[in-house]
Amino acid sequence: MTISLKSKSVTADEIALQLTEAIHTHRLQPGAKLREDEVCDIFQVSRTIVRQSLHSLQHKGLVTILRNKGAFVAKPTLKEAREVFEARSLIEPAMARAAALRATPQDVAFLEEHMKAEKDALDREEVGEALRLSGDFHVQIVRIADHALIETLLAQLVARSALIIALYWRRRNALSDSSSHRGLVNALRDRDADGAEEIMKGHLLDLLMQLDLRDGASGPVSLKDALRK
Amino acid sequence: MTISLKSKSVTADEIALQLTEAIHTHRLQPGAKLREDEVCDIFQVSRTIVRQSLHSLQHKGLVTILRNKGAFVAKPTLKEAREVFEARSLIEPAMARAAALRATPQDVAFLEEHMKAEKDALDREEVGEALRLSGDFHVQIVRIADHALIETLLAQLVARSALIIALYWRRRNALSDSSSHRGLVNALRDRDADGAEEIMKGHLLDLLMQLDLRDGASGPVSLKDALRK
DNA sequence: CAGGCTCCAAATGTATACGATTTGATGAGC
DNA sequence: GCTCATCAAATCGTATACATTTGGAGCCTG
Numbered sequence: 001m002t003i004s005l006k007s008k009s010v011t012a013d014e015i016a017l018q019l020t021e022a023i024h025t026h027r028l029q030p031g032a033k034l035r036e037d038e039v040c041d042i043f044q045v046s047r048t049i050v051r052q053s054l055h056s057l058q059h060k061g062l063v064t065i066l067r068n069k070g071a072f073v074a075k076p077t078l079k080e081a082r083e084v085f086e087a088r089s090l091i092e093p094a095m096a097r098a099a100a101l102r103a104t105p106q107d108v109a110f111l112e113e114h115m116k117a118e119k120d121a122l123d124r125e126e127v128g129e130a131l132r133l134s135g136d137f138h139v140q141i142v143r144i145a146d147h148a149l150i151e152t153l154l155a156q157l158v159a160r161s162a163l164i165i166a167l168y169w170r171r172r173n174a175l176s177d178s179s180s181h182r183g184l185v186n187a188l189r190d191r192d193a194d195g196a197e198e199i200m201k202g203h204l205l206d207l208l209m210q211l212d213l214r215d216g217a218s219g220p221v222s223l224k225d226a227l228r229k
Numbered sequence: 230m231t232i233s234l235k236s237k238s239v240t241a242d243e244i245a246l247q248l249t250e251a252i253h254t255h256r257l258q259p260g261a262k263l264r265e266d267e268v269c270d271i272f273q274v275s276r277t278i279v280r281q282s283l284h285s286l287q288h289k290g291l292v293t294i295l296r297n298k299g300a301f302v303a304k305p306t307l308k309e310a311r312e313v314f315e316a317r318s319l320i321e322p323a324m325a326r327a328a329a330l331r332a333t334p335q336d337v338a339f340l341e342e343h344m345k346a347e348k349d350a351l352d353r354e355e356v357g358e359a360l361r362l363s364g365d366f367h368v369q370i371v372r373i374a375d376h377a378l379i380e381t382l383l384a385q386l387v388a389r390s391a392l393i394i395a396l397y398w399r400r401r402n403a404l405s406d407s408s409s410h411r412g413l414v415n416a417l418r419d420r421d422a423d424g425a426e427e428i429m430k431g432h433l434l435d436l437l438m439q440l441d442l443r444d445g446a447s448g449p450v451s452l453k454d455a456l457r458k
Numbered sequence: 459c460a461g462g463c464t465c466c467a468a469a470t471g472t473a474t475a476c477g478a479t480t481t482g483a484t485g486a487g488c
Numbered sequence: 489g490c491t492c493a494t495c496a497a498a499t500c501g502t503a504t505a506c507a508t509t510t511g512g513a514g515c516c517t518g
Contacts, residue, residue: 046473059288068479083378094319149312275503297509
């Protein structure tokens with residue numbers, strides 16, 4: 001979190017992070033164009049850096065780059081959306097099980113704090129922050145399971161999930177149903193591997209079931225406005 | 230293989246492909262340094278393009294880039310190696326099941342051809358090509374399962390697997406044990422979902438069991454020699 | 459002679475300049 | 489009035505020049 005004071009040193013990662021946040025909080029909607037020069041002006045860096053950011057986000061699946069056309073916030077199809085949650089369903093239950101077998105009291109305390117922060121964000125009606133924390137909860141489970149590769153991998157899937165929620169979610173407030181997270185923390189505390197696995201499995205199935213076919217298209221957004229806070 | 234004759238039109242992807250092949254065939258060993266200028270000379274392109282390639286390979290997990298230090302062929306730790314195969318064990322059995330339910334006669338014929346090509350490569354003692362085909366077989370299963378996201382994902386894991394084999398394999402020729410692949414194709418042909426899933430599970434477990442703790446370090450290799458064919 | 463310091467060459471990081479492609483508008487022709 | 493060719497502005501792709509960092513050679517010093 002050390003943000004350099006020298007204004008010149010805005011790194012590609014920082015730009016990617018801010019763009020990611022804008023996407024997660026729906027200030028940047030799927031399909032929005034990300035013109036290189038515009039991003040340059042906003043962050044006061046050269047196109048070299050901006051291009052690094054955009055390519056990085058493309059790898060994470062948040063941005064689609066079309067040669068000679070430009071970069072756009074990714075707009076997952078319904079099939080891609082299902083695939084993301086199917087992939088998570090393959091991975092996360094096993095991670096929940098492993099986490100239950102490894103979780104220390106410190107880990108459980110950390111998750112408790114995490115859930116509290118999520119609830120607070122919801123109470124303050126900071127939906128974007130709540131969404132981010134809700135996704136990060138799943139990543140933290142994998143961290144406790146001590147599986148660095150899948151942690152990286154799931155972070156990407158979670159990032160895409162936020163995008164998908166923007167497009168295909170039936171009822172936005174459904175994500176505030178934190179009973180599954182509560183149950184998971186309890187299972188981890190009790191070293192209940194089977195329980196943790198089952199809860200995670202059901203939780204992800206719930207999420208998948210709430211995907212909807214409605215057309216998620218909506219008007220474009222000014223990039224500059226989206227990044228202003 | 231095809232080194233473009235028009236010196237101007239070597240793309241970043243082509244360079245990444247050739248480097249990947251050199252890594253897979255162990256002509257470039259884990260830890261080898263990839264100096265930007267050197268790669269520039271070899272392919273006659275600017276550093277811009279080379280940097281794109283190296284970053285792309287970093288994302289795939291084949292190359293590690295250290296800031297202000299340079300790019301190196303990745304050298305997975307034993308833990309990372311195990312994680313790769315654990316991740317595959319979570320994903321691939323389910324894909325084998327899905328593939329068994331969807332495989333057309335054309336798909337089965339394609340896999341038969343694929344296995345034959347692999348056997349031919351082994352007969353010709355083209356170990357690198359055989360290794361590549363053996364890995365690609367797994368990716369093709371996912372393609373048949375019609376899961377684009379996991380197909381991309383597994384392709385990366387398979388690429389890393391080749392690296393791991395270079396470092397941690399107990400007996401190189403073990404990969405020539407193609408009976409599991411044979412069994413998989415049969416299961417797909419017979420629409421035997423349970424069988425396909427079980428075979429894949431066992432196959433990956435076999436692979437994991439053959440990882441060895443021996444130190445995989447070895448001397449550096451000349452980059453130019455590694456790319457000459 | 460060991461230790462460390464300065465300075466320089468080499469390699470990477472970043473910005474800018476130039477060229478190629480796309481796009482949207484304009485206007486001629488049907 | 490509509491269609492299509494043409495062109496200019498906008499935008500992206502690539503190469504190159506400049507800045508920064510690193511690692512080590514060589515020298516000084518204790």
